[in-house]
Amino acid sequence: MDDARGSEVMAGWLGKHVDAVDTPALVVDLDAAERNLQRMAEFAAAHGMRLRPHGKMHKSAWFARLQMRAGAVGLCVQTVAEAEALAAGGIDDLYISNEVVSASKLSRVAALARRLQARGGRLAIAVDSAEGVRRLAQAMAPAGAAIDVFIELDVGQGRCGVAPGAPAVELAHLLAAHAPSLRYAGLQAYHGGAQHLRTPAERRAAIERSATLVRDTRRQLDAAGLAPPLITGAGTGSFALEAASGLWGEIQVGSFLFMDADYQRNQWDAAQPAFEPALFVKSQVISVGAERAVVDAGHKSHAIDSGLPAVFALAGQAPLEFFNGGDEHGVLRPRDAGGALPALGEAVWLIPGHCDPTVNLHNQYIVVRGGLTAGVVEAVVPVQARGVW
């Protein structure tokens, strides 16, 4: 019973003023998130792109359903556990945009493909090797179901993905030979490394290089009678570029919903709609010294792989700088000489450096309607797919 005390406490905040939210807590400004979602949905519709938001970011069926209601065609995920969680939460069209090779996970993939097919949905997955295709085919055989398969190309990230051109064509031939249980669905072409290049010019140059590789591979596939039904990819830093290329038909954006301090450090041009911070860690001052205040949020409550959090100043608050205080603490100092420090017990709102791994640290979102000052807790939403794979 006591094990889950923290979660029980959070459930008690439902309907309360945001002031009642104890800290550290992962808080979503739902109005801001909905505005972000609306902007992205409008962009996708205006550009004829399928919108398949990436569920690796929020790991939550609640936010996935919000995205489906806004016009998403389905969700991307990165892990089998994410796919299972979103399927259990009512999402019928899921794509694991990653390689899965273990027999035990592939049997879960096959079982999930069968469940989704039985209710009129579908599962898709990525592959980047012949061995991967064979393992997937072996797992699907007893399932009596089909799965859509995208061939992942390495379009510049140097991580997963088959080399563009001939090796991709070879893999497509192998895949086509495994119909009907494996359905050749097209190309996965995502350049994660391009998303956080700081200037629009750098991102444009990176995605142009990706597009050249994709275009060349598509030409070779067309010539081989294996025209890709769909090319899917893109992220929050680059999606307007993929959309403008005429190659991609689906965008897998994730971070736009919540944004983070690292994306805020990007420079943006007018080709892309603007998104606002919607994800916060509410922290609280637990100690005040002569020249510092210490809050109860460290890197067990916000990820620091892409930098420290920014302090989000509410009206009337002096600007503060966040310094690393370890796993459970953050140290605040005034940004300006002589600036005021917050008082003991005062709430301090942080914009995490990186949204995806920050969400991954929490069991629940506290979803607030009406803003961070006057809002009310509208939902306590589980982060279902964290801590399991």
Place this chain on the structure above:
Amino acid sequence: MDDARGSEVMAGWLGKHVDAVDTPALVVDLDAAERNLQRMAEFAAAHGMRLRPHGKMHKSAWFARLQMRAGAVGLCVQTVAEAEALAAGGIDDLYISNEVVSASKLSRVAALARRLQARGGRLAIAVDSAEGVRRLAQAMAPAGAAIDVFIELDVGQGRCGVAPGAPAVELAHLLAAHAPSLRYAGLQAYHGGAQHLRTPAERRAAIERSATLVRDTRRQLDAAGLAPPLITGAGTGSFALEAASGLWGEIQVGSFLFMDADYQRNQWDAAQPAFEPALFVKSQVISVGAERAVVDAGHKSHAIDSGLPAVFALAGQAPLEFFNGGDEHGVLRPRDAGGALPALGEAVWLIPGHCDPTVNLHNQYIVVRGGLTAGVVEAVVPVQARGVW
């Protein structure tokens, strides 16, 4: 139902050979952890120190009970949720070595103090401000129970803690005035920043500075008739130094149980027992390129605040270097020119850079008896106190 699929899958590994453990998984080599625990318990006994291991590291009642059986006097924790989880798991003597100031959390503290007292145990907490003492006293008043209170000194870390000397004496006076519901228990003196100084000489110099501050404060407290009953502190990087000082009576070591790649980068001298790696992330190769292999473990499965993981080579495996591949991926390259890459599907064992926040990323430990090559899964242990506060 599907939400918890990953956890159900893990439960199915119980009693199975370690090869059955799918990835990424948080694996404890229990034989190694028990050897580490034995060495620390022997050190504490030989030096007349109370051993109060820090539960912020493992967040798990199972490992806390293991430590109690080895002679620990109780557990330290850093959060209220950790205290609640360990109390629910049978630990009766708990110390929250951190400041808690919110009314809602303090009411949980008071309730827990009452529960522990009712079963013959006790709860302790740290304070570093007069306002903190008043808030704690206010919360304890209706509980009809007592709580032990340590005054936290800033002994060099520059984070929480009252200034040594007169300000600490003043706080002790205030604390004494709140007897009997607040019991003045002594001093919290922990220098987190000293633990990872690389050389024994640097760590010795840092702890000597801390000891000077502690000694001076104790002298002033003695003179005021407020002799501290106990001085508690120390970590895995420095505990032999606190023990040698004659000031500290209790050590709060945490990482020694599991160790990590960052502690392995410390240089050690013979004054301190040696500890071995006991915590691993088992990963698996999901993609192989010309000059790289990619595993399914990124910084959602191991914390990188203190550096990337080291690759733990089993017998016969070529040495590999780990490169950051993002949230869900790690990139491996041979350490030596011309060295072999692991094959698709092959297991790769990682030693996380930092144990505490790595544990915090997982729902379960897979506890293995008999080593990483031939061992068997002896327990699947929940990380109870993660994701809540």
